[in-house]
Amino acid sequence: MCDKIKINLVVNGEPVTFEVQPHVSLLRALRDNYYYDVKCGCEEGDCGTCTVLLDGIATKSCITLAAACEGHEVWTDKGLGYNDALAARLQAAFVECGSIQCGFCSPGMIVAGVHYLKHGGKADRRAIKRSISGNLCRCTGYVKIVDAIYKVAQEIERGALA
Amino acid sequence: MKEFAFVNAPTLDSAVALLGELGEKAYVVAGGTNVMVDIRVGKRNGRTLVNIRDIGALKGISLQNDEMRVGALATLSQIAASELLKEKAPCLYMAANVFADPTTRNSATIAGNCAGASPAADTAPSLLALNAIAHIVSAKGERQLNMNEFFAGVNRTHLQPGELITHFTFKPSKSGFIKLGIRNSMAISIVTAAAALELAGDVVTTCRVALGSVAPTPVRAKSVEAALTGQRLTEELLAHAAERVREDISPIDDVRATGAYRREVAPVCVKRAVKLAAYGECR
Numbered sequence: 001m002c003d004k005i006k007i008n009l010v011v012n013g014e015p016v017t018f019e020v021q022p023h024v025s026l027l028r029a030l031r032d033n034y035y036y037d038v039k040c041g042c043e044e045g046d047c048g049t050c051t052v053l054l055d056g057i058a059t060k061s062c063i064t065l066a067a068a069c070e071g072h073e074v075w076t077d078k079g080l081g082y083n084d085a086l087a088a089r090l091q092a093a094f095v096e097c098g099s100i101q102c103g104f105c106s107p108g109m110i111v112a113g114v115h116y117l118k119h120g121g122k123a124d125r126r127a128i129k130r131s132i133s134g135n136l137c138r139c140t141g142y143v144k145i146v147d148a149i150y151k152v153a154q155e156i157e158r159g160a161l162a
Numbered sequence: 163m164k165e166f167a168f169v170n171a172p173t174l175d176s177a178v179a180l181l182g183e184l185g186e187k188a189y190v191v192a193g194g195t196n197v198m199v200d201i202r203v204g205k206r207n208g209r210t211l212v213n214i215r216d217i218g219a220l221k222g223i224s225l226q227n228d229e230m231r232v233g234a235l236a237t238l239s240q241i242a243a244s245e246l247l248k249e250k251a252p253c254l255y256m257a258a259n260v261f262a263d264p265t266t267r268n269s270a271t272i273a274g275n276c277a278g279a280s281p282a283a284d285t286a287p288s289l290l291a292l293n294a295i296a297h298i299v300s301a302k303g304e305r306q307l308n309m310n311e312f313f314a315g316v317n318r319t320h321l322q323p324g325e326l327i328t329h330f331t332f333k334p335s336k337s338g339f340i341k342l343g344i345r346n347s348m349a350i351s352i353v354t355a356a357a358a359l360e361l362a363g364d365v366v367t368t369c370r371v372a373l374g375s376v377a378p379t380p381v382r383a384k385s386v387e388a389a390l391t392g393q394r395l396t397e398e399l400l401a402h403a404a405e406r407v408r409e410d411i412s413p414i415d416d417v418r419a420t421g422a423y424r425r426e427v428a429p430v431c432v433k434r435a436v437k438l439a440a441y442g443e444c445r
Binding site for chain 2: 005021022023025043044045046048051057058059060062063064065067068070071112115130131133134135
């Protein structure tokens with residue numbers, strides 16, 4: 001058993017210290033520290049349900065080395081919902097549009113959607129589809145997921161959201 | 163039991179020193195998109211993970227004295243969004259835009275894609291077609307390696323223990339890239355083709371064509387190049403030249419496609435890549 005190392009990072013606005021084995025993923029480190037809103041799906045970068053914002057950029061936490069996140073800032077879907085108006089609005093839109101079926105892909109879909117909207121994404125269904133193309137929904141409820149992101153993008157364009 | 167160690171390299175000097183000390187024990191990690199999957203399936207146990215993700219000197223995309231410079235840590239997202247590369251090296255820009263998916267592209271780096279040496283590495287054919295140079299540093303000094311001599315086999319390169327890619331350079335070029343995958347996103351390539359051309363009027367003065375997923379390493383299509391060079395670029399010439407790609411490739415059957423299928427579609431990919439290079443579109 002290799003020795004654990006300590007890493008300091010900021011998760012959902014709070015400075016935290018994780019004790020991790022040197023090789024574990026950011027996903028494992030987060031879940032071992034009770035951030036259960038970050039889901040573990042394929043654990044090889046295909047399904048996207050573990051997506052978090054790392055320094056403001058959508059990142060698949062299962063293929064990110066936890067130890068390499070020393071000094072960096074992570075936001076999960078839940079943390080965003082409590083602290084970020086746009087993310088909270090997108091979560092509400094997921095509910096309004098019926099975008100959540102079993103719910104397993106939702107945290108990753110929402111973080112990918114937040115990344116899209118925060119980086120100038122427009123109300124453009126093709127572009128929205130492309131932006132969540134690294135996220136799998138096995139209920140195949142993609143249309144309603146796209147609807148929700150589209151709805152919030154329209155609200156931003158109308159100036160109804162900052 | 164997985165037994166890895168971890169060291170952080172905050173600067174290029176510290177990375178070079180660490181890689182020199184560790185030699186073959188070192189396992190460089192940047193974005194982690196390949197490394198984390200390898201670790202999970204039990205490969206490379208016992209290595210020391212050397213984190214280079216925060217080394218500023220390895221980042222950035224720029225044009226200096228009419229030469230493109232792409233840092234080792236340039237992410238596929240940065241390449242896919244680069245107006246400079248869109249204009250100066252469209253084949254690399256196009257490859258980045260069909261690489262994996264947008265979220266994976268946020269982590270994956272160009273040097274990681276090359277150092278992993280997958281026969282299906284999506285940036286590799288473009289770097290071959292651009293005749294790109296990999297700039298490599300180690301405790302012994304610096305050296306340059308043409309990307310056409312970089313790959314040694316499946317998942318093997320001519321990088322030596324202790325060596326680190328710092329950046330890639332290449333001349334701007336009219337170029338194009340096409341990927342045939344099984345889906346539009348998150349697809350490992352069935353065949354990829356990149357072409358870079360110089361034209362005088364409609365005569366091809368120089369050309370380089372390279373393919374991925376059709377041999378143990380990304381390969382140049384020398385027969386196609388020979389058939390195109392010095393000729394007027396016409397539909398007939400291109401059809402004839404593209405067929406010759408069959409002499410340059412040695413595709414295998416795998417889970418994505420059969421070798422026979424790859425032989426059939428490779429000429430089509432070559433044709434389209436050359437058209438994209440020459441005209442900016444497949445007309």
